[in-house]
Amino acid sequence: MNDARERPGVGMADVLVGASILALISVVIAWATHAHPYTAESGHISLVWWHLPLDAVYSWLRMLAAYVISLIFTLVYAYLAAFNSRAEKILIPLLDMLQSIPVLSFLPVVLLAFVALFPGSRIGVNLASIVLIFTGQVWNMVFAVYHGFITVPRDLRESALSLNLSPWQRFRSLELPYAMVGLVWNSMMSWAGGWFFLMAAEMFSLGNHAYQLQGLGSYLQTAANQGRWGAELAGLITLVLVIVLMDQLIWRPLLAWADKFKMEMVEGADRPRSTVLRILRRSLILDWLGRIVWTPLTEWSDRLFSATLPRIRTHATVASTVGLIRWLIVAFVVVVIVTALQGAYRLISQLTSGEVEIVALATMATLGRVVAALLISVVWTVPVGVFIGLNRKWAARLTPVSQIAASVPATALFPGLVALLIHLRGGLNVASVVLMVLGTQWYILFNVIAGASAIPEDLREATRMFRLTRSKTWTVLILPAIAPFLITGIITAAGGAWNASIVAEYVSFHSHVYTAFGVGAIIARSSQNHGFSVLLLATGTLAVTVVAINRLVWRRLYNKAADRYSVS
Amino acid sequence: MPPGSSQRKEQSAGLVRLLGVTKMYTQPDHYDIRVLDDIHFEIHPGEFIALLGPSGSGKSTLLRIITGLSHPSYGTVLYRGQPVVGPNPHAAMVFQSFALYPWLSVQQNVELGLVAQGVAPDIRQKRAIELIDLIGLNGYEDAFPKELSGGMRQRVGFARALAVDPELLCMDEPFSALDFLTAENLRSELLDLWLESRIPTRAILMVTHGIEEAVYMADRIVILSKNPARIVADLPNLLPFPRNRKSAEFVQMVDQVYKIVTGWDEQKDTTPVNDEPFKATSDEGGRQLKPIPYGHISMLSGLLELVADRGGQDDLYRLGAELFLEVDDLLPVTETAELFQLAEVREGDLILTELGHSFVEQDVNDRKSIVRQQLKDVPMLRMITRVLRTKANHAMNKEFFTDILEEHFSVDEAERQLTTAINWGRFADLFHYDTDTEQLYLDEDQTEDPLPVASNES
Structure with a gap:
């Protein structure tokens, strides 16, 4: 237990830092994929059919970026809400409110913020679009994962504790697997929701500025605006194709894989199957990845997040740092709320x-x-x-x-x-x-x-x-x-x-x-x-x-x- | 083992020492419910202890406090002289429900404790395979728990607990979710491993409600009472191994334990007042509500009929064994019979009273009136009917009674108590209950107090 003492306070802070790094990476990816070739300003969406695959890829990447952010947000938010009783009191009602605010109301605020952050560039508009999709995707995922986290059966939790699993090990071998079925189902729903708002999230006007992003949504919208039904139909077919492909190549295998996380103790009669997953499993690729990538990764992460943790919380210096951070968070939240209230008051008046x-x-x-x-x-x-x-x-x-x-x-x-x-x-x-x-x-x-x-x-x-x-x-x-x-x-x-x-x-x-x-x-x-x-x-x-x-x-x-x- | 710790061990002798362990649960309305009361005891190396008590007696809570999964409200647990804070790394736990991770294979489940210790993958793989062999599951390393039978699952549970080389093995009713034959098989195998010292475990603590199981396996039996739990007996069990369930000594030992388990309640009933360690009852006076046992009327009738057929008296232990009922399931019914004065328990025997005999002979309507008569003397039912009679519309919401009961019992217990009371009241036609509106109410013929009706003997 000596090594545990050397690394006090590893836990949520590291998860947060890791999450921000991942978020940063996805931002860079988004920037790299969207920044260069198509910088078409408003009204320049081309309706030639061979642009369709590229448009689909752009839309898909945008949704992927939004989904990755949603996933990270979901895990952090649900973890905090489930295991920090003080945070839970704020986070859960907040979530209830946030999810009932319609996505598109966020648009102007988000757009203005991002356009201001990246003036004269399309990154801001792209980010705004991603954040819009994110706000449409994330809430049901958070609810499902939170629900999974808090309903982990007591005996499984106790067995994890009595085996002295560290919080990180508990997370990766108990809590996350337990919430996995709900997470996969809700990810599917979230993607469906994302497609629903695709058109709204790729083409929007604010004041007398019109913003358009290269993508399937803009394509469909433009075709409709110009009354080109042939192009509209082609766009629709592409969209359905993308959805069916995702269903076959991603969701079905994922659902079949997630079946092992069900808590049932008897083999269900009709469990989801997927040919793709079966082929993958037999192909040794997964096996190889497991040996070369997954096992070392878990070993490494276990060491990084260190063993046996709960006792260290009481350590004085850690406690004071945690206290300081807590006060900073409270102060920050208060400032944000006051500013927001002030702004709201000015607007309402x-x-x-x-x-x-x-x-x-x-x-x-x-x-x-x-x-x-x-x-x-x-x-x-x-x-x-x-x-x-x-x-x-x-x-x-x-x-x-x-x-x-x-x-x-x-x-x-x-x-x-x-x-x-x-x-x-x-x-x-x-x-x-x-x-x-x-x-x-x-x-x-x-x-x-x-x-x-x-x-x-x-x-x-x-x-x-x-x-x-x-x-x-x-x-x-x-x-x-x-x-x-x-x-x-x-x-x-x-x-x-x-x-x-x-x-x-x-x-x-x-x-x-x-x-x-x-x-x-x-x-x-x-x-x-x-x-x-x-x-x-x-x-x-x-x-x-x-x-x-x-x-x-x-x-x-x-x-x-x-x-x-x-x-x- | 480092010399320092072995010295300490000699000083304090015990592996685990419990010093005045008390556990309270604070209710939402700040009423404290005492689950464990001032428990002192010691586990020595080499002991196999069975912790025996009725359900709801807090024996599982005690086990969790010993392993460090839960904290006592007062008192301390010492492990080799050191206070236990947080899960004890030298203890391992086997669960009634197995608590296996369905998404991990047998091998991964067994390795889990070693992963937590940071053991390198190849070493822990070897160790896990050794244990899987030891526990008789070789060939099933890659199987998932849902592909295994109950007995095999519990074998994985044992292997997982033993993989971390625990000094103290804690088991929470490890065999009670298994069928009879599987449980018997697993018991004797575990006993062999333990007696032949093929596992490095220094002591075993098993929570159980099976008296036979305790006598069969343990060499010390600690018996807990209920509400709150205290140690009522701490018996050595010196029967030689291998133990034969048919032998006279074995049956005698089982009978002795049975008497203690079924008898403590009698003692408590006769001496409820001089219970001085209880919280100050004086200021509440007689307002203390006594809990009622969760006896089902249909089970009560069935049991009484059976005993009547056998001449009105039968050995409780034999009854339980015949009906495949653990003492835990049987006790609420016999307690109900005693409460209704239909039978009494003496020296481990259930004896029908005169009222009990006439109860058996009569049809269901007369039975109802007998129960109705008896319920008048049960404080909880008396309270409920009094409230309903005095209220103008003769109806009252269920929450009202739940709130009252929660002043005396934990939230769950209050709910169970009220459910039982409603069942009894419905059977005896004392009052009605509407599940939809969650209201208890009286109809016209229930509103007047049929006090003049004398004792029911016809």
Whole structure:
């Protein structure tokens, strides 16, 4: 234990430093890949088809950079929240708030900050785009990993302690593996979310400046604006191709690999399989990498983060340094909060009562749209989802199809749909509901399928034995059994619908801007016109509404349903 | 071993010494629940100790304090004369649930403790393979825990604990998640390893609720009481190895332990007042709520019927063995029978009372009325019905009662107590409970106090 004494206080600090270094590297990569060849200013997005692969690569790299940052942020944030009870009290409510603030509200602030940081260069715009995607990706990942960290079974934690694993060893051999399944699933969801905001994150205007980044999103947007349907279709096909490739080459192997981290003690009947992973595993490449890279790396990291740690915390000098750092953090947070409050106050004081009234009304209008979108989604997904879930054969056939359909970001389809729907009565006011449905129905569908396929066979047989009528079967068995799943789906879908309102209520197409009356449109418009006081108000109203509805309606409903109708 | 430490060992003799270990859990409302009360004892090298007690007696907590996973509220644990702070590196633990890492292979699981010690990969690989061989799992090095049977998993648990060459091996009910034959097999193998000194372990401490298991394996049996846990007996077990469960001495020893385990409660019941180490009960007067045992009425009926068929008296230990019930599962039921005055426990025997006989003979409605009559004397049920009767609408939220109970018990215990009380109350038709609204309530025929009805003998 002597070596432990030589390296006091290794732990979170090192993790943080390591994380910042990694972040720095990814920034440099982002800069290197984006800085040179395409420095096209606004309006110079080329629609020639052979640019498409390159565009796809650019978009993908941007998403990758955002994902890497999300991953590092997730691990650090979730670790702090899970294992530092003082930090938990702040971090978890903060997370709840942050995730209900719509991504696109961040845009002007983020953009201004980064453009100011890198004047006259495209790095700032690229970084802004990456940070935007990051803000859309990160929250569900943090929640999943945090949840994983705090639910590590007590006996596993105790066995790690009694074997004297260091905190780092506990992290790499217990906590992270335990959270891995959730992390992989949520990474998939986050990428899907990233594609959803791709167009918004690659082309934006602020005041009278238009910023465009070379990428698939800009390509699609430009094609739609110019009404070039051939190019639009080619772009869509490329996008679907990228998504399918990622699914086959990355997500499926990852899911099959993550299956070993499930806590089940019996081998599940239908566990995820992946041909790619099987080939990799048999090819000796993984074996070789394990021996040459992974084992030395873990040995090295174990030594770096040193053995047996907990006792050292009490060491006086360390304690005082930790105390000092803590005070610095507190002071920093206080300064930030005060400055932010001051700024907010200055902005709010510029508001007129008319603006406040409009924002309130617009929020109600958007709320109405969200509810309508959810209703439409529920009406069609429940029968279809139950049908798929109850029929194993159909489930096997339809699930991959619906997964691909779901992964096509609705935003990419918006322009085409707008062209069709804009002539409806009510214009975008009605069409935006359809756009929201398009973006959110999948969450409900997949949850309903999961719920229906979880109905135990014996309960279904019992209903058949009693010769219950079809309607009775629905009210007695099916609806109660899928209720918790349905509500989970609706909660996620509602969050998505609120977020989608910004893109659905404000659509630019054929160099014409169509807007609907709603808080999403207000946010989109005010962010482009430097109307920061209205933007702040609208974003705040939206966030508060979402949080309030979550707390007052959904969470209660969910607890009730989980309590009463869980089939176990 | 360095000479200094062996000298110290001679001075203090014990490997582990517990000095007045007390553990309290602070409730949200600052009521302290005492789990362990002033425990003194010593583990000497060469001992195999079984720590025996009813469930919820805090024996697992005590084990965790000894290994340094948990801290005592008062008192100290000394290991070779040094106070234990944090997980003791010289102790290893075997868990009831095995606590294997499902994502690590057998080999990786066994190596884990060595990884923590920073042992080089090739050395720890060799060591792990040796242990896997010793524990009889050769050939399974690359298997994952979910591919193994329960018994094999626990073998991995043993190998992992033994890999770090622990001086003190702690086991938390290591065999109770295994089926009978597997457990028996593993017990005798572990005993062989221990008796033939094929493992460097100096002492073994095993928490168990199986009396036979304790008598079969240990050479010292420490018995804990409940609420809060104290040591009620510390018996040497000098039966020669190999022990034969059928031998008269063995059965006698088991019977003796059984009497102590089932008898402490009797003593406590008869002398509840002179319990001076308890927290000051005087200011609370008679307001101390006595905990009720978690006896299920259906199990109670079944047990009483069985005993009645055998002439109204039977040996508890034999009953438990026949029904495949550990003393832990059986005790709440017999305690309930005693509480309802349907039977009494004497010298390890369960004897039906007169009321017990008539309970067995009657149909379910009469049984209900017997239980209803008996519940009137149970303070917790009396409190609940009194509250419901005096309230104008004869209904009360469940939280109200939970809050009251939490002043006397831990949060979990309060919940369990109330659940049992509700079950009893529902069975006896004393009150109703609506799961949806979480309310206890009375209907019309329950509202008046049927006091005039005399004792129920017909």
